[in-house]
Amino acid sequence: MRGVSCAIAITAPERPATARSVARVTACALWGLETALVTVEVDVANGLPALVVVGLPDAAVQEARERVRAAVRNSGFEFPLRRVTVNLAPAERRKEGTGFELAIALGILRASGQLRVDVAALCLGELALDGALRPVRGTMPRVRHAAMRGVREVLVADANAGEAAACGVESFGFGSLRGVVDHLEGRARVAPTAVPPRAAAPRHPVDLGHIAGQETPKRALEIAAAGGHNLLFVGPPGTGKTMLARALESILPPLDDAEALAASAVHSVAGLTDPRHPVLTARPFRAPHHTASHLSLVGGGSPPRPGEVSLAHCGVLFLDELAEFSPSVLDTLREPLEERSITISRAGGAATYPARFVLVAAMNPCPCGHWGDPELECRCLPEQIDRYRARLSGPLLDRIDLRVHVPRVPYERLREDGRESSGAVQLRVMAARERMRRRIGGPGGRVNADLNVAEVKRHCAVEAETKGLLADAVRARRLSARGYHRVLRVARTAADLAGSERVRAGDVALALLLRAEP
Numbered sequence: 001m002r003g004v005s006c007a008i009a010i011t012a013p014e015r016p017a018t019a020r021s022v023a024r025v026t027a028c029a030l031w032g033l034e035t036a037l038v039t040v041e042v043d044v045a046n047g048l049p050a051l052v053v054v055g056l057p058d059a060a061v062q063e064a065r066e067r068v069r070a071a072v073r074n075s076g077f078e079f080p081l082r083r084v085t086v087n088l089a090p091a092e093r094r095k096e097g098t099g100f101e102l103a104i105a106l107g108i109l110r111a112s113g114q115l116r117v118d119v120a121a122l123c124l125g126e127l128a129l130d131g132a133l134r135p136v137r138g139t140m141p142r143v144r145h146a147a148m149r150g151v152r153e154v155l156v157a158d159a160n161a162g163e164a165a166a167c168g169v170e171s172f173g174f175g176s177l178r179g180v181v182d183h184l185e186g187r188a189r190v191a192p193t194a195v196p197p198r199a200a201a202p203r204h205p206v207d208l209g210h211i212a213g214q215e216t217p218k219r220a221l222e223i224a225a226a227g228g229h230n231l232l233f234v235g236p237p238g239t240g241k242t243m244l245a246r247a248l249e250s251i252l253p254p255l256d257d258a259e260a261l262a263a264s265a266v267h268s269v270a271g272l273t274d275p276r277h278p279v280l281t282a283r284p285f286r287a288p289h290h291t292a293s294h295l296s297l298v299g300g301g302s303p304p305r306p307g308e309v310s311l312a313h314c315g316v317l318f319l320d321e322l323a324e325f326s327p328s329v330l331d332t333l334r335e336p337l338e339e340r341s342i343t344i345s346r347a348g349g350a351a352t353y354p355a356r357f358v359l360v361a362a363m364n365p366c367p368c369g370h371w372g373d374p375e376l377e378c379r380c381l382p383e384q385i386d387r388y389r390a391r392l393s394g395p396l397l398d399r400i401d402l403r404v405h406v407p408r409v410p411y412e413r414l415r416e417d418g419r420e421s422s423g424a425v426q427l428r429v430m431a432a433r434e435r436m437r438r439r440i441g442g443p444g445g446r447v448n449a450d451l452n453v454a455e456v457k458r459h460c461a462v463e464a465e466t467k468g469l470l471a472d473a474v475r476a477r478r479l480s481a482r483g484y485h486r487v488l489r490v491a492r493t494a495a496d497l498a499g500s501e502r503v504r505a506g507d508v509a510l511a512l513l514l515r516a517e518p
């Protein structure tokens with residue numbers, strides 16, 4: 001094979017002396033959510049025909065080389081029969097292998113004189129063997145990064161053009177490498193892509209007004225939404241646990257701009273962006289099935305991809321049938337619940353993704369579901385019940401501030417409407433959040449669930465007679481120090497919802513009531 005190419009190389013005509021030798025095209029590297037501008041330098045020199053790529057991870061080099069070579073030829077260009085060296089600078093920077101192929105191909109065409117203009121724009125895209133331009137993951141964080149560094153124009157695949165336009169740059173979308181060259185040389189200019197309209201305000205599938213009774217679980221939902229507290233519903237099948245959990249998104253405050261961009265960036269890296277509405281307008285509501293793997297829940301792979309905990313960033317993670325999840329999978333939730341982020345370590349380096357979500361979970365009290373049900377008899381053996389509950393580890397339960405029984409609603413009451421609609425509750429939640437913002441401030445809309453121990457001492461102080469109530473509860477329930485602080489945070493949220501600057505005895509009593517043993 002090599003012998004054949006050599007023979008051609010010897011007979012190939014020399015390039016005209018006017019052809020530039022080193023070309024530079026700008027791309028952007030991605031690793032997790034980390035981004036960095038990359039200069040793709042291409043040198044075409046005399047020598048045996050070869051394409052050498054440096055600065056990419058090993059596995060990606062081979063693929064990029066073959067795709068670029070075929071795409072250039074199949075777009076009606078000549079692949080230079082000389083020594084082509086491609087350097088992705090800075091070389092030591094960690095980067096995924098995707099998204100550089102458009103920049104590499106344009107660099108080769110420029111360096112070999114087949115593209116007659118310099119490329120000033122940021123170029124992102126993967127090439128198919130036939131020269132088609134394919135979208136890449138993580139376009140939004142990459143383009144935002146470039147825009148902050150002064151890049152004004154980007155060239156991407158059609159499917160990424162809206163996402164790039166939403167980042168405030170002039171975005172041009174293309175279906176092929178040929179189309180990009182025709183645009184750059186002015187033969188067939190493409191119009192910049194319009195900024196996609198924001199999606200209409202979300203319509204929530206479940207409204208609290210549709211749920212009859214269940215005043216205590218609804219109270220817990222309101223507290224969870226206001227203070228960002230994690231919540232577990234326990235009760236027999238068919239009592240509305242799933243319905244209640246789904247109503248949580250309808251009472252959370254609307255996404256603000258910073259949250260929308262942060263959540264959309266994670267979706268972009270996961271390749272889940274909707275090209276028509278690249279910026280999320282609704283809080284994410286992620287409900288992975290109980291058969292979900294470790295990898296899909298917390299993320300992983302190489303390069304590391306975000307999992308459900310990060311896709312739920314700024315929104316809700318709903319784990320229905322919590323006891324059916326594998327205990328080892330549930331154990332991996334501890335880090336995101338505590339740190340509000342998750343670090344995925346891989347051979348190529350670690351990546352950290354945000355994971356700030358409200359956890360809402362639901363489970364039956366026992367395998368048959370009727371333990372404690374006044375109407376139907378539980379047929380489980382005590383060992384079965386113990387084994388079932390042991391599937392939830394103590395440390396995980398300790399991080400769930402609100403644990404609430406969801407009883408059966410009497411048949412006669414089922415047709416009644418709920419007392420309040422979600423809209424009314426959402427207004428109280430927003431007012432409570434405003435109190436929190438004024439009290440604790442800080443970046444990223446911190447809520448009471450985020451209070452550190454010093455802040456709990458400062459902001460959740462209780463009066464003398466309430467101290468006695470708390471001391472009794474700590475002793476009787478053998479609350480851990482973490483559990484004790486969590487009760488105080490929940491009490492703080494109950495007070496905020498009531499518009500009280502003081503944490504009152506009633507707020508503490510409510511927090512204790514909403515922390516039933518499952």
Ligand SMILES: Nc1ncnc2c1ncn2[C@@H]1O[C@H](COP(=O)(O)OP(=O)(O)O)[C@@H](O)[C@H]1O
Pocket residue numbers: 210211212213214235236237238239240241242243244362409414
């Ligand atoms: N309190 C309620 N008010 C109105 N409908 C209810 C209520 N509880 C249950 N339902 C009805 O029962 C169905 C099953 O509820 P679901 O949330 O799936 O129960 P669970 O998750 O506890 O098994 C719901 O779709 C709804 O139609």
Ligand SMILES: [Mg+2]
Pocket residue numbers: 238241242243320362
């Ligand atoms: Mg259910």
